Amino acid sequence: MNVDVNAIFQIAGIGIIIAMIHTVLKQMGKEDMAHWVTLIGFVVVLFMVIRLLDQLFQQIKSIFLFQ
Amino acid sequence: MSAVIKRDWPHIDEVNAGDKPSGREWEEQGETPVLETALRVLPATLAGPVARLPQAVRETLEEIRIRQDRPLEVVYGGRYGFLAADGKLSVSPFSAYRPTRGDCRQLIDLISNHSLYAMEEQLRRGFITVAGGHRVGIAGRVVLERGTVRHMRDIAGFNMRIAREVRGVADRILPLIWDEDLSSVRHTLVVSPPGAGKTTLVRDMARALSYGRDEGPFQRPALKVGIVDERSELAACVEGVPSFDVGPRTDVYDGVPKAEGMMMMIRAMSPDVIVVDEIGREEDAASIHEAVLSGIRVVATAHGRDWRDVAGKPVLKELIAAGAFSRIVVLERSRRVSGGITVLDGSGRPLVGRPAPAAAGRSP
């Protein structure tokens, strides 16, 4: 339980920092850069979410579907 | 800013190295000062062969002629030869080193002190005097503006005349042109074809007059000498200071037109003697008259083979006829300053080679 709670804060932190970088870049007129940064941040977080989702499905399978 | 900024330039040697490894060996050899100043303004590809010439040739070197894409030529002791890259001298032009366009560009950069723009006046006259007093004549495409020469471009031919300071030549003829009564020198015209040593002679005369002599035979007071040096050849001033020893009481106007320079000298510097090179124009004559009237002695030079030749030239003829010059010194071409000196009086009669008090009365 404990480790995973850290992950929540990690994701939130990444989200906030990416949002700030996005804002700064956008203000300075570098929209394309801003979008790239957001995309990369998104991919990183998505990766974390998907790993967790995988874990979830494995558990469900093992409990309910006897595999 | 970076805190570490290097002061040394070790890599500059790499620039000179490369495919011309031994181009500057003369610097280590301790070349004679005359040639060293000349070699300093030559690119390494040209300085190398010249420095490798035999000692005898180096000592009598008169001219180095550089023409783009054509054989490198040197004139020495009245003879000429073509120079190969290894310093070998030959009369045949085929094995000689041919200066490239790059060499010429580098040469013009060096002789103009990296500042061709400051040399416009010199370019217009066709020559540049470099440190050491060597005169580099240049040939190229002349650009005209309203019929007069504006400047020169595409410079592809150079003639470097090695200037030599020969001390003591003047002592031999000074007694012949000395005016005992006024304790000064007489108005003197030195005549010779180009390259026979006129300039060397008058330079030494200026030096000798400026120093005077207070011991030994033929004692004389030191005189105030003014040199009007239109071509920067007599004193070879670099940044206003003569690079030749022209004496302690000598003032130099550098680069000024002769006629104007003489007038300025008379007005401003109150010299005893004015030394001027290569007169021949009408303004020169007017200024010389002015100087003579002001009681200032004039030592001048002019191109010419001999007395008759000079007496036939309009301006000089008029000056001589007016009695402006009471001594004519004629130098012969082949013998350089070492000999072949004839001294004539104002009417063309030769004096015998000793002090001639008999001619004193003719002094104007």
Add this chain to the structure above:
Amino acid sequence: MIKLLGAMMIMAAGAMLGFGQARRLRERPAELRRLVMMLQQLETEIEYGCTPLPEALGKFARPDRQALSEMMAGIASLLRRGGGVTVEEAWRLSVDEYWPCTSMNREDREIFVQLGTVLGTSDREDQLKHLRLTAALLKEREAEAAEERRKYEKMWKSLGLLGGALIVVILY
């Protein structure tokens, strides 16, 4: 504890990177302005003084040892040393030596080096033309640099810090 230390170091590195970039942006217009002023001074020397190049360049030597003055003085000292060095070579050597110490970029450098290939090799009018052209080009770049500075100086400052923070968060 060590983790925290590492995190702080990464943050500091990111911040320094950002501030360094911001400083370059800040210094570039000033340096370009100084360069233009030097060229104008050189122009005066050439136009009215006919001063030979080594001397004219030597006048830029200052005790403050700023890279630009040092660069000019370096060219002058190379030329004075003689040894068959042309203006072009001296110019290039000195620029190679000192340009990395400045905040100006490669294109500025190209413009400046180009001047070295013509300086001292033609008559006065031509020289002045080249000097003025170079000065005009550099001025243009100066305006550009000022604009860039206005736009990006702040951005780089915050970006450096945020980048450091991002790395820390991702790796934590």
Add this chain to the structure above:
Amino acid sequence: MEIVQIVAIGFIVTVLILVIRERQPLFAFLLTAFTGILIFIFLLGRIGEVVETLELLAEESNVNSVFLKTLLKIIGIAYIAEFGAQTVRDAGQEAVAAKIELAGKILIMVMAVPIIAAIIETIMKLLPA
């Protein structure tokens, strides 16, 4: 007192999502999904115990294990479908959520077919011909 933990996590996440949502809705969604998965995984551990008990009971009462397995599968499908649908609904995609729920219902029905068949068969046997 796991419920306290879960509620606490829920509170914190809600605050974080509120902070991020206006600037980066994408990250807000990911955070929601992540938290959902986290809580689900946490609950699964508990459900596992229940399932184990059920299995034990079924074994003791000699019920056909096929029925129990099917039953558990149906429950599993129901959980997964519910979770998926809710997550998608959180992202505002009502239509997709409805489709997931539909798919869950149909699959449950498919799973249930053998049992229904068995029941009908038993009834047919009981009825006189």
